[in-house]
Amino acid sequence: AEGQQLELARGKRLGVEILTDLLTRHRDETDSAVATAMLEDLDAAVLRFTKVLPRDYAAVLETRQTAISEGLDPDGDVTWARIMEVTGG
Template sequence: MTALTDADAEVVRALLVEHRDETGSAVAGALLDDWTAGRARFTKVLPRDYRVVVEVREQAVAEGLDPDGNEVFARIVEASRG
């Protein structure tokens, strides 16, 4: 489990807005009224192995590598062996 990234939070907020608008949900409205506190109530949950893949690919992009290249694939395989 990890905190939401800004991109994750944008998706969650958009879904809450849509839900509130379509259903009149008081809970969604309350979360949106104080979005800073509302955002903190959400947690991103990923399978451990998938999280490793995402982190390795993000690091590769930061290093200027092709995230779909052979070097990155080798890193993913090594990292996922734990």
């Protein structure tokens, strides 16, 4: 939406690897039963979290990932032109 400064990501866009690492570290350091249960059913646990990103930062990450999937240099001129376009820079 116009004026929206943050992007909210849920589910697969959340970053399952990061969440798994955080839950594992929390469980290991605190012996948390909640973290243990979440790790046992990670698919359900992921749905309980929301990742909050600045809108422009999320656009940059997506643009760079698209460039990589297209075989482009994520730091190249074409990618930077796209980044400037999506961020209004």
